[in-house]
Amino acid sequence: MKTLFLKDMRYRRARVVLTALGITVLISLILLLGGIMNGMRIQARQYVESTGADVWISAEGSGGAFIGFSMVVEEYMAFLNSGPGLAPDSASPLVFAQARPSVRGKSTKAIVVGYKLGQLGGPNHAIEGKMFTPSNFEDYRPEDPVPYEVVIDEKMGLEIGEQITLSNEKVRVVGKAKSLMFVLDTPLLFMDVRIAQKLLLGNTPHVNMMIAKTDTNEQPQQIAAGLDALETIEARTLKQTLTDIIAYYVDEPMKAVQFLRVMLWLAAGILIGMITYVTMLEKTQEIGVLKAIGGSNGYVMGLLLKQVVLISVVGVVLGLILSYVFAAAAPIFVAINFVESIIVVCISFVVCCGSGYLAARKAIAVDPMIAFRGEI
Amino acid sequence: MTAVVEGTGLTKRFGTGDATVVAVDSVDIRIEESELVMIMGDSGCGKTTLISLLGCILTPDAGELRIDGALIDPVNEDLSVIRHGKIGFVFQLFHLLPYLTAVENVMVAMDIASTKTDAAEKRATELLTQVGLSERVHHRPAQLSGGEKQRVSFARALANRPKIIFADEPTANLDSRQSDNLMNLIQELRREHQTTIAIVTHHEGLKENADRIIEMKDGRIVTT
Numbered sequence: 001m002k003t004l005f006l007k008d009m010r011y012r013r014a015r016v017v018l019t020a021l022g023i024t025v026l027i028s029l030i031l032l033l034g035g036i037m038n039g040m041r042i043q044a045r046q047y048v049e050s051t052g053a054d055v056w057i058s059a060e061g062s063g064g065a066f067i068g069f070s071m072v073v074e075e076y077m078a079f080l081n082s083g084p085g086l087a088p089d090s091a092s093p094l095v096f097a098q099a100r101p102s103v104r105g106k107s108t109k110a111i112v113v114g115y116k117l118g119q120l121g122g123p124n125h126a127i128e129g130k131m132f133t134p135s136n137f138e139d140y141r142p143e144d145p146v147p148y149e150v151v152i153d154e155k156m157g158l159e160i161g162e163q164i165t166l167s168n169e170k171v172r173v174v175g176k177a178k179s180l181m182f183v184l185d186t187p188l189l190f191m192d193v194r195i196a197q198k199l200l201l202g203n204t205p206h207v208n209m210m211i212a213k214t215d216t217n218e219q220p221q222q223i224a225a226g227l228d229a230l231e232t233i234e235a236r237t238l239k240q241t242l243t244d245i246i247a248y249y250v251d252e253p254m255k256a257v258q259f260l261r262v263m264l265w266l267a268a269g270i271l272i273g274m275i276t277y278v279t280m281l282e283k284t285q286e287i288g289v290l291k292a293i294g295g296s297n298g299y300v301m302g303l304l305l306k307q308v309v310l311i312s313v314v315g316v317v318l319g320l321i322l323s324y325v326f327a328a329a330a331p332i333f334v335a336i337n338f339v340e341s342i343i344v345v346c347i348s349f350v351v352c353c354g355s356g357y358l359a360a361r362k363a364i365a366v367d368p369m370i371a372f373r374g375e376i
Numbered sequence: 377m378t379a380v381v382e383g384t385g386l387t388k389r390f391g392t393g394d395a396t397v398v399a400v401d402s403v404d405i406r407i408e409e410s411e412l413v414m415i416m417g418d419s420g421c422g423k424t425t426l427i428s429l430l431g432c433i434l435t436p437d438a439g440e441l442r443i444d445g446a447l448i449d450p451v452n453e454d455l456s457v458i459r460h461g462k463i464g465f466v467f468q469l470f471h472l473l474p475y476l477t478a479v480e481n482v483m484v485a486m487d488i489a490s491t492k493t494d495a496a497e498k499r500a501t502e503l504l505t506q507v508g509l510s511e512r513v514h515h516r517p518a519q520l521s522g523g524e525k526q527r528v529s530f531a532r533a534l535a536n537r538p539k540i541i542f543a544d545e546p547t548a549n550l551d552s553r554q555s556d557n558l559m560n561l562i563q564e565l566r567r568e569h570q571t572t573i574a575i576v577t578h579h580e581g582l583k584e585n586a587d588r589i590i591e592m593k594d595g596r597i598v599t600t
Contacts (some may be wrong), residue, residue, distance in 0.1 A: 294456050296488075
């Protein structure tokens with residue numbers, strides 16, 4: 001009777017369904033947490049990579065671009081552009097600052113990216129509308145200031161011509177750029193570097209960092225190391241910057257989440273182990289009878305393990321499917337990595353089966369003498 | 377006559393130290409082929425422990441056991457093979473699996489013995505017909521009366537053509553009419569299957585059905 005274990009499961013279907021659902025929820029949570037972290041990593045990288053810069057320069061002691069407080073004076077621009085190893089005139093100033101603009105009367109998180117149009121740091125073309133009006137960058141305090149204009153992320157949901165308030169000033173939306181959300185779906189607001197300095201840096205002639213491209217013949221590591229040796233600045237390659245930014249914005253703050261993922265794994269294992277064990281306790285009489293009428297430990301173990309494996313497979317596969325459904329509906333960017341999810345599913349399956357096996361092993365130690373007592 | 381079960385000096389103790397209880401004390405017992413034996417005695421005299429020893433559910437602390445002429449080695453032998461191959465059990469509380477129908481409950485015993493499903497289903501149906509349950513083969517235990525459950529239990533015990541069936545208080549949960557019907561059935565099955573049957577009971581009224589009565593007291597056989 002190959003279906004004996006299925007008949008037992010159907011008889012105890014409420015418990016079976018609850019166990020499988022418990023595993024489903026835990027597995028989908030594990031995968032979703034991984035997907036959130038993965039999404040944060042992707043978002044941390046995408047703007048940095050989109051700039052096309054090879055070298056990132058920040059103030060000495062800042063710990064690198066995007067990490068600590070960094071204010072660099074613009075005079076370095078001339079120095080960098082005349083220095084060896086960098087592509088001619090590629091050094092670009094960059095303001096990268098967190099802000100709380102008021103959008104449709106509601107305070108919203110955003111990151112202002114102030115850069116020089118046509119240079120590294122932001123898009124050169126809007127996918128809708130137009131780019132902001134560029135300032136005469138060389139003139140720090142132009143007599144004829146440029147209008148306050150911003151190019152927003154296409155996913156912000158604002159229309160061209162709308163205004164947002166930033167540092168008590170009205171800034172008009174003139175265009176939309178391809179979505180490049182930063183960590184945790186923080187939209188980027190692209191504007192002229194002079195406007196960004198005025199609105200966010202107290203109208204000082206500083207920027208947060210400078211970025212540049214190396215000559216095609218040069219190794220970015222060597223150029224960055226050479227610049228880093230200077231006393232007043234820190235320089236990093238793209239690779240180092242990505243490592244720093246992911247560590248700073250994702251890995252370190254998400255340590256607790258990683259811990260939680262491990263805990264969830266343990267919870268999934270304990271859940272199935274516990275429910276299997278409780279179910280076994282309920283079935284000790286049955287197990288005793290099966291043993292008394294000649295069922296070997298292997299026979300009884302086979303019945304129990306088939307149930308454990310089936311519940312684990314159903315729970316884990318449903319968890320996998322559900323995680324993708326939840327990811328699509330999540331209010332933040334969740335990127336579940338398929339290979340990682342398969343690994344998670346396999347490990348979870350092993351954890352569930354392992355704990356179920358331990359519970360089943362305990363259960364088959366039942367003395368068949370129990371068949372002479374009590375009721376099923 | 378040939379002994380189906382033969383125990384010599386069988387002893388079983390439970391507990392340790394001062395709390396040790398000798399449940400079965402140096403019992404010599406021999407049950408012949410096709411015999412219907414009743415093991416009687418007061419509660420706690422060791423009847424159930426004795427059939428557990430004879431049925432290879434418990435292993436003796438001392439003594440020897442032969443089943444169908446073969447000496448049982450409880451240390452090196454897989455007793456579950458002997459249990460499903462040579463022994464059938466009927467329990468006081470029937471112990472049918474609640475999620476299976478009557479026919480499936482009988483088939484379980486054959487499944488354990490690796491009988492193919494088709495053959496097992498055929499035999500289970502035949503046995504249930506013999507015990508008068510041809511109309512109840514697809515009923516679950518909850519849909520059967522106590523007497524019917526015990527009949528299914530006997531059909532299950534007979535499934536693997538055992539040398540001996542041990543029945544522990546099979547009539548304890550039945551009314552007198554059901555008890556009489558069951559005893560008639562047992563006699564019928566015994567004639568038909570040539571099976572040896574050992575029944576543990578304290579029901580004096582059943583004595584007349586037995587070929588032999590074994591009386592136990594304080595773990596020992598006092599009359600045989």
